[in-house]
Each structure stands twice: as structure tokens, then as C-alpha cells.
Amino acid sequence: MSGPLPWEKDAPLAARWTDLAYDLLVAGELTAVIRVHGEVSVEMISGPCPRCHDRFAHSAPRAGVSDRVGVLAHEHAALPSDWVFVDLWCECTEFHPERPEGRSGCGVGFRVPARIERS
Numbered sequence: 001m002s003g004p005l006p007w008e009k010d011a012p013l014a015a016r017w018t019d020l021a022y023d024l025l026v027a028g029e030l031t032a033v034i035r036v037h038g039e040v041s042v043e044m045i046s047g048p049c050p051r052c053h054d055r056f057a058h059s060a061p062r063a064g065v066s067d068r069v070g071v072l073a074h075e076h077a078a079l080p081s082d083w084v085f086v087d088l089w090c091e092c093t094e095f096h097p098e099r100p101e102g103r104s105g106c107g108v109g110f111r112v113p114a115r116i117e118r119s
Helices: 015-026
Strands: 031-037 040-048 055-062 083-089 109-118
Touching (some): 040 083
Antiparallel strands (some): 083 109
């Protein structure tokens, strides 16, 4: 056994992490939803990290649900209207050598499509 993966420094935002996260979604191992109730939107993503495979549960309020992406929200996402992209970082609590103090996860960021559920 090789031990825990070190904190990712070389390619934390590599496209492969998003590709692997998508594969986990398709396999049903990763779940991603946006729960909307009135004016309140919460993103909820859980499952294994695409890099370290340690489990995490991410829950955070959203400022709004939009089909626009990019830093200035000028691009329209190529998703059905009941889906949005969510950008996040691995938030596992497992040990990863060289992780900066005060951080969680293994150091990778990735994007997943999340289904919007309105109530």
C-alpha cells in the first residue's frame, strides 16, 4: 500500500478531475442537486472525490440559480434548463500530506452538473 495521496500542487484544476467526477455521476456514485425552496437555493453534492476517492459532503447556499457560467456570467451553459454547473473543491477530511493548514480535501477542484429540484 502506498499511503495517502499528497496535496495536489501540480494540476489542481486539470480537466481530468471534472471528467472523472462526471464518470462518478453517471455511475451513480456522486450526487449533485440544487434544492430550491422559494428564494433559497442550496447546492448539495456528495460522494467520492474524483482524485483521492475519499468521501465528502458539500452543502452551500447559492446566490441564485442561473444558466450562465464563467467569471462574468457571459457564457450560457450547454445544459437543460433544470441543470446548472457547480464548481467545487475536494472537501474530504482524510489526511493528505502537504495540505496547507486550515484547508480540507486533497487539493483538486472540479465542475459537476447539478439537477435543480424546486419545491
